[in-house]
Amino acid sequence: MKLDLINGIANNTKFVQDFIKELQDYLERKEDISLINSTHKENKIITEFRDKMYIERSKILNDYAKQTIDKGQMYYIYDKNSKLEYVYNLCICEDEKSHTIIEANRNILPNDAKMGSILRKLKDSYTLDNEATKDISEKIEKMKDELLEKQTEFLNSKRIEDHIYEVSENGKDRIWLFDITSNSDEALEEIDFPKELLQNAKVGDLFIYKNGEYKQY
Amino acid sequence: MRKKRNNKKISTKQLIITLLIFAIIVLIEHFAEDINKKQDNTQENINTSTKVTYSSLLDVPEYTNEICVEINDNKPYFIEADYTTEAFEKYSELDYLGRCGVAYANVCIEIMPPKGDERGDISSVYPTGWKQTKFNGEYLYNRCHLIAHSLSDEDDNKQNLITGTRYFNVQGMLPYERLVYEYIQNNKNNHVLYRVTPIYKGDNLLASGVEMEAYSVEDNGKGICFNVYIYNVQPGANIDYATGKLLK
Numbered sequence: 095m096k097l098d099l100i101n102g103i104a105n106n107t108k109f110v111q112d113f114i115k116e117l118q119d120y121l122e123r124k125e126d127i128s129l130i131n132s133t134h135k136e137n138k139i140i141t142e143f144r145d146k147m148y149i150e151r152s153k154i155l156n157d158y159a160k161q162t163i164d165k166g167q168m169y170y171i172y173d174k175n176s177k178l179e180y181v182y183n184l185c186i187c188e189d190e191k192s193h194t195i196i197e198a199n200r201n202i203l204p205n206d207a208k209m210g211s212i213l214r215k216l217k218d219s220y221t222l223d224n225e226a227t228k229d230i231s232e233k234i235e236k237m238k239d240e241l242l243e244k245q246t247e248f249l250n251s252k253r254i255e256d257h258i259y260e261v262s263e264n265g266k267d268r269i270w271l272f273d274i275t276s277n278s279d280e281a282l283e284e285i286d287f288p289k290e291l292l293q294n295a296k297v298g299d300l301f302i303y304k305n306g307e308y309k310q311y
Numbered sequence: 312m313r314k315k316r317n318n319k320k321i322s323t324k325q326l327i328i329t330l331l332i333f334a335i336i337v338l339i340e341h342f343a344e345d346i347n348k349k350q351d352n353t354q355e356n357i358n359t360s361t362k363v364t365y366s367s368l369l370d371v372p373e374y375t376n377e378i379c380v381e382i383n384d385n386k387p388y389f390i391e392a393d394y395t396t397e398a399f400e401k402y403s404e405l406d407y408l409g410r411c412g413v414a415y416a417n418v419c420i421e422i423m424p425p426k427g428d429e430r431g432d433i434s435s436v437y438p439t440g441w442k443q444t445k446f447n448g449e450y451l452y453n454r455c456h457l458i459a460h461s462l463s464d465e466d467d468n469k470q471n472l473i474t475g476t477r478y479f480n481v482q483g484m485l486p487y488e489r490l491v492y493e494y495i496q497n498n499k500n501n502h503v504l505y506r507v508t509p510i511y512k513g514d515n516l517l518a519s520g521v522e523m524e525a526y527s528v529e530d531n532g533k534g535i536c537f538n539v540y541i542y543n544v545q546p547g548a549n550i551d552y553a554t555g556k557l558l559k
Contacts, residue, residue, distance in 0.1 A: 141441050144437075145440065145516050145554065145555075148516070149514060151407075170407070173404070173405070175404060176404060177404075183407075185406070192407060193406050193407075193408070195404050197404070262450075263434055270443055279444055279446070279557070280443075280445075281443035
């Protein structure tokens with residue numbers, strides 16, 4: 095009964111209606127995280143594979159743009175602007191042009207445009223290409239899944255039983271290690287490191303990989 | 312007759328005074344020239360390593376053995392409309408490959424860190440191409456500020472950090488950063504327009520180098536004026552600029 099009363103008030107008050115619509119829009123647009131960030135499906139991504147994802151995403155976009163050139167110049171919303179509210183960062187999906195950053199206010203973009211959207215420009219206005227957005231989104235998702243698998247294989251290949259690792263840098267949620275047993279010059283960005291050891295690990299500390307985990311050496 | 316004698320005396324006295332004044336002027340000018348020469352020598356020490364000059368970035372060749380070359384006869388591309396005594400700092404958005412763009416500031420005491428302030432932790436930032444590797448027993452890469460912390464008080468701003476070799480950071484950028492820093496310390500009310508542009512080839516994630524431009528506003532570039540390109544290299548290291556990987 096009380097709810098009916100509240101609903102009644104809400105439905106009849108323009109201010110409340112506007113507020114609800116605004117809130118709904120906000121929630122649907124809510125994208126706090128850039129598409130390429132340090133996690134994918136709750137798995138941490140190491141820098142090397144994050145960089146690979148950047149490059150592969152670029153290839154997916156530019157290839158798709160070439161194949162659908164008849165639909166008009168293709169734009170991709172890749173991030174929110176870091177300084178300006180309600181502004182997105184767009185790139186042009188075309189070789190030699192894609193490094194230009196276009197800062198576009200939400201007001202000039204289609205209502206449903208958000209991070210990951212594909213837009214086409216006709217004359218001076220942007221339109222949302224829903225089909226391309228869906229296709230690209232699926233391709234990027236598949237690419238990230240594949241790279242994440244490769245990342246797992248890569249990291250597993252670097253965790254060698256009985257090898258000793260020296261801390262190069264402690265990144266709070268990850269740690270950089272040199273495999274001194276194999277005298278490797280390339281640091282390993284380890285994301286699966288015991289939390290209790292990570293808290294106190296300092297540059298120069300040694301750890302041994304034993305029975306599938308790192309232990310103080 | 313007496314008058315003549317008096318005139319002779321006066322004129323000799325006058326002559327002596329004139330000569331003394333002249334000698335003082337000459338001495339003052341001599342010392343002033345000495346001071347200017349010392350300042351020029353500092354600039355010259357940097358310039359002697361950048362004798363090669365190119366009309367634009369497009370003409371800059373691959374690295375041979377000079378870490379730094381001059382662009383546009385060492386003149387920055389600022390125009391009169393840019394000259395201002397208003398402090399500012401501008402950092403470009405990262406592009407869609409996550410790379411930094413131009414960093415541009417009007418360096419002055421206002422934006423610099425207070426004396427004794429130490430740079431904060433920047434280890435949480437992983438610029439594109441970051442691949443920590445040892446080369447000749449030392450780390451190959453630094454996280455390099457486009458606008459140095461000493462000039463901007465910026466710490467872990469990911470729009471101001473690129474992957475750069477230790478050589479690039481210390482031998483390349485640092486001398487020019489120091490010039491600007493010292494100029495401001497000696498001219499605390501002055502401003503230096505300062506712009507650093509990372510240069511990437513194609514989709515490379517590691518910058519090939521940076522263009523550094525600077526111009527002191529109040530004295531129309533007499534104090535600070537340079538336009539140089541610093542190569543992002545480590546002598547002897549074969550780097551894959553597409554990824555930042557050290558090739559063997």
